[in-house]
Amino acid sequence: MKFQERDQLCVGHFSDLHYSPGNLVEADRCFGFAVDDAIAAGCDAYVISGDSTDHRLDAHSPAFSGLARRVHRLACAAPVLMLQGTFSHEPPGTLDVFRFVGGEVCPVYVADRIHQVALSRGEFIASHGSVFTIEELDEIAETHGDPKVVFTCVPTVNKATLAAAVGVSNAATAVGDHLAAYLAAAGAINRLLREQGIRTIGVSHGTVNGCQTEHGVPMAGFDHEFTIGSLFGADCDAFMLGHIHRAQQWEREGRVVAYPGSIGRFHYGEIGAKGYLRWNIELGQVTATLMETPARETVCVDFDGPPDMARLAEVAAGAADKFVRIRWSINEEHRQLVDRDAVQALFRDSAEVKIEARILPAVRSRAEGISRAASLPEKLGRWGELTGVDTGPLVDRLSQLQNLDAQSIADGVLANLADLDIPQPAPSAAEMQSALPASVPPVAPVQKSAALDWLNDDLFAAEAA
Numbered sequence: 001m002k003f004q005e006r007d008q009l010c011v012g013h014f015s016d017l018h019y020s021p022g023n024l025v026e027a028d029r030c031f032g033f034a035v036d037d038a039i040a041a042g043c044d045a046y047v048i049s050g051d052s053t054d055h056r057l058d059a060h061s062p063a064f065s066g067l068a069r070r071v072h073r074l075a076c077a078a079p080v081l082m083l084q085g086t087f088s089h090e091p092p093g094t095l096d097v098f099r100f101v102g103g104e105v106c107p108v109y110v111a112d113r114i115h116q117v118a119l120s121r122g123e124f125i126a127s128h129g130s131v132f133t134i135e136e137l138d139e140i141a142e143t144h145g146d147p148k149v150v151f152t153c154v155p156t157v158n159k160a161t162l163a164a165a166v167g168v169s170n171a172a173t174a175v176g177d178h179l180a181a182y183l184a185a186a187g188a189i190n191r192l193l194r195e196q197g198i199r200t201i202g203v204s205h206g207t208v209n210g211c212q213t214e215h216g217v218p219m220a221g222f223d224h225e226f227t228i229g230s231l232f233g234a235d236c237d238a239f240m241l242g243h244i245h246r247a248q249q250w251e252r253e254g255r256v257v258a259y260p261g262s263i264g265r266f267h268y269g270e271i272g273a274k275g276y277l278r279w280n281i282e283l284g285q286v287t288a289t290l291m292e293t294p295a296r297e298t299v300c301v302d303f304d305g306p307p308d309m310a311r312l313a314e315v316a317a318g319a320a321d322k323f324v325r326i327r328w329s330i331n332e333e334h335r336q337l338v339d340r341d342a343v344q345a346l347f348r349d350s351a352e353v354k355i356e357a358r359i360l361p362a363v364r365s366r367a368e369g370i371s372r373a374a375s376l377p378e379k380l381g382r383w384g385e386l387t388g389v390d391t392g393p394l395v396d397r398l399s400q401l402q403n404l405d406a407q408s409i410a411d412g413v414l415a416n417l418a419d420l421d422i423p424q425p426a427p428s429a430a431e432m433q434s435a436l437p438a439s440v441p442p443v444a445p446v447q448k449s450a451a452l453d454w455l456n457d458d459l460f461a462a463e464a465a
């Protein structure tokens with residue numbers, strides 16, 4: 001007899017909890033809310049699709065025990081399946097201990113290899129190989145009764161192992177090919193189960209080609225784990241994904257593939273709502289609803305130059321209790337003009353203010369825009385604008401250098417000299433210095449005779465200084 005108390009199967013799906021000392025407040029507020037909310041909704045099972053932790057955690061760390069406490073609470077209400085996520089976030093073996101965190105009522109199952117697992121009368125029964133055989137399924141039906149749901153688990157694939165097997169250059173695309181082949185094989189079993197009225201759920205941790213990150217960046221490339229087609233190829237009613245921190249979903253003929261995204265907002269500039277997914281899985285009609293968690297609100301203000309205090313005052317008015325990041329860039333010589341304390345004071349009601357000031361070195365500010373000038377005369381003109389130097393005569397001479405041969409130039413200079421009755425006095429060192437910004441080192445006093453100096457001096461010495 002199938003599990004037919006009701007047609008709908010409700011599953012609470014959480015992902016990318018990223019528990020760590022630094023994330024503890026955010027992770028635990030959001031996951032705590034999600035756990036309570038899902039239990040109140042009376043879900044039949046819970047899935048955590050990877051990256052429960054942010055990095056290797058010590059057993060005595062409050063973040064680790066905080067996570068264990070929440071998972072235990074879930075397991076007191078319904079069976080829990082935890083999937084291995086990214087190795088750098090969740091070193092292999094991290095989840096092992098959670099097998100003992102199961103409640104007296106329900107188990108916690110840890111999926112750390114590619115395989116299928118049936119949930120029958122509150123118990124998880126794993127396939128021996130990567131998919132169930134018909135014999136295994138018959139045996140489960142006999143000894144436990146028909147499964148309520150069968151999970152197809154695809155935890156993070158160790159690309160290094162695969163690279164060793166197929167060669168480094170093939171590894172990137174081989175991951176996708178191997179997983180697609182596996183999902184197609186699982187699809188054959190899943191179709192069989194569906195014919196018997198048994199619900200099927202895929203759980204994985206990886207990137208779907210074409211999905212969008214929490215910063216709005218589309219992930220397009222050949223080295224991602226999945227395509228939408230390969231995931232639907234597994235023929236699961238529901239495919240629950242982790243890894244990408246932005247909630248998103250795809251639907252095909254009543255079947256759904258979805259990321260809940262991260263449980264909270266762990267970085268500045270993340271777009272989209274945060275939450276967990278409440279799945280309602282009816283054969284042929286699946287829905288996944290994002291239930292929002294009280295993730296912290298972040299505000300980012302960027303200035304291409306010094307901060308505009310009036311604008312900041314406006315932002316501050318709406319930033320009480322929010323996490324604020326302010327970025328500006330400023331020339332080295334003007335850095336003292338920004339009053340950081342005043343900026344901090346404006347945001348005194350915010351939860352946190354992070355100031356990132358980028359100091360532009362003086363040499364770059366003096367040549368600002370020069371790289372965008374197309375020709376040498378234009379670059380010279382831009383340098384003149386920035387340094388307050390009249391470049392008219394220099395441009396004439398540059399043009400002579402570019403267009404005339406040495407003899408013609410020399411003839412021209414000599415002809416001009418002959419016309420001159422009184423040589424022009426050279427500018428004094430003080431005059432030359434006053435034409436340059438303060439950051440330019442002092443110009444050496446001119447000692448040589450006046451009119452021919454420009455032939456000997458390095459015209460660009462000031463810029464190169």
Ligand SMILES: [Mn+2]
Nearest residue numbers: 016051243244
């Ligand atoms: Mn993650």
